[in-house]
Amino acid sequence: MxxxxxxxxxxxxxxxxxxxMRVRDEVREMAATVGLGERAHDLAVAxxxxxxxxxxxxCPPVDVTVRWNGRFTLDVDDAGSAGSPPDSWGxxxxxxTGERGRGVWIVRQMVDSFDARSxxxxxxxxxxxxxxxxxxxxx
Numbered sequence: 542m543x544x545x546x547x548x549x550x551x552x553x554x555x556x557x558x559x560x561x562m563r564v565r566d567e568v569r570e571m572a573a574t575v576g577l578g579e580r581a582h583d584l585a586v587a588x589x590x591x592x593x594x595x596x597x598x599x600c601p602p603v604d605v606t607v608r609w610n611g612r613f614t615l616d617v618d619d620a621g622s623a624g625s626p627p628d629s630w631g632x633x634x635x636x637x638t639g640e641r642g643r644g645v646w647i648v649r650q651m652v653d654s655f656d657a658r659s660x661x662x663x664x665x666x667x668x669x670x671x672x673x674x675x676x677x678x679x680x
Contacts, residue, residue: 547571551605556596565589568607568615575609580670583651584613587668590644595619599664612653612671623659630657 549571553560568588572581588607595603599619606616623630630645649655652668659665 547575547609549605549607553592553596553603553605554601556601558593558596561589561593561596564592564605571607571609572613577613577670577672580672584615584670587648587652587670588615588617590648591615591617591666591668594644595621595664595666598623612669614667614669617666618663620663621659622661623657623664 549567551560551564551567553564565585565588569581569585572584577584584607588605592603592605595617596619598621600621602620604616604618606614608614608616648668652670654669655666656668657664657666
């Protein structure tokens with residue numbers, strides 16, 4: 542697996558959801574380039590969900606940065622402030638009746654770490670993934 546650091550950055554200025562697919566595709570390509578294997582899907586899903594949420598619930602511009610330095614770090618920042626405490630997002634499994642509200646919970650299940658903060662200056666979400674996930678249920 543390559544050890545050379547890599548970075549992708551995007552700024553999405555409006556709520557164009559087609560931009561979410563562009564981010565997803567480029568993130569997936571970067572993950573494949575460094576040999577992330579099965580976890581490339583996890584990273585692409587996390588990027589898709591978090592960027593779509595920032596565009597839908599936050600305030601543009603949305604800045605997205607993906608870094609590889611032996612592990613992936615995905616940062617999503619927007620200019621809006623959250624209506625609920627970010628540290629509680631996606632902690633409980635979603636109910637079975639709603640069509641919405643599953644995305645952050647799913648992201649939390651797929652990544653190694655999840656951190657979200659929100660304040661007057663905007664909302665920041667960071668997730669990280671290592672190439673080899675250690676499943677808590679197995680470890």
